[in-house]
Amino acid sequence: MFSKATEYALRASIFIAQKSSEESKLGLDEIAKGINSPKSFTAKILQQLTAGNKIISSTRGPGGGFFMTKNAKMLPVKAILSAMEDDDVLDKCVLGLKKCSDIKPCPMHNQYKTIKVQLKNLFLSKTIQDLADEMETSDRYL
């Protein structure tokens, strides 16, 4: 469904949302271990998510690290996909046709469309906070 990079981005964001705040930040080591991802590659991904402080924030130096603001935690999960430029799957044709649409549908269009709608809705309605909460309250893992 998504690239490895996006999978790591999703896991990292949920992890950071759950475990960090402006007052208590997380280091790269901690994050990579927490979500079982390659450290250096994860660093690149965090950079991407930090660009413009859109999803996650960071500070350098001792006591520094990555964290999420309350506002950022309220973003829909889809914001992570957008930041990773990996949200095209929510719209594109399952057969890879550029011009597939309601007006000019591929033979799978009608049936696949209903699934895509649900998928898109899931990523738009769920916030990052929602998933962090789920980690806390239910017995979920990353």
Next chain:
Amino acid sequence: MFSKATEYALRASIFIAQKSSEESKLGLDEIAKGINSPKSFTAKILQQLTAGNKIISSTRGPGGGFFMTKNAKMLPVKAILSAMEDDDVLDKCVLGLKKCSDIKPCPMHNQYKTIKVQLKNLFLSKTIQDLADEMETSDRYL
């Protein structure tokens, strides 16, 4: 969702199902043009689908080409995904977790599961012939 190779495989299979039979075969050129795919790459993919005559069949020499048997046309679309070894998306965790399951779920598991079920069901219930028919009867394109 799927690799380019799988997208071409799906399109090629539907095209061949619609336009060929044991009596009337299709050449590589015709297929690549028909589904708007790179010719040489498509040749590789057709080879993969022809391996063991599982999805499509072929004969060499003048008058030869690719075609599908009636039996092959009755296969579920998922058979194409399997042949391309690209059906893992129908089962895998959206966060890329190896051990995500009902017993050990990730924070998206429950909601994503219902979508995956529908997706899998779609590919299992639709036959290649169904899609070829859709091309004929409705105004669909590839």
Next chain:
DNA sequence: ATAATTAAGGATAAATTTGTCCTTAATTTA
């Protein structure tokens, strides 16, 4: 037999994705 046609298969190349390593910059603490 020979030539023509068509898919099969191997080698290779280009592009993208995944991943690592090292240096630089920013910040804090001593």
Next chain:
DNA sequence: TAAATTAAGGACAAATTTATCCTTAATTAT
């Protein structure tokens, strides 16, 4: 101010995916 810590960023490497080209094998028609 100096040392320590931590993210940022650049260069590079490995792996995978996408794609092309050329030769070989099979089949048909002349």
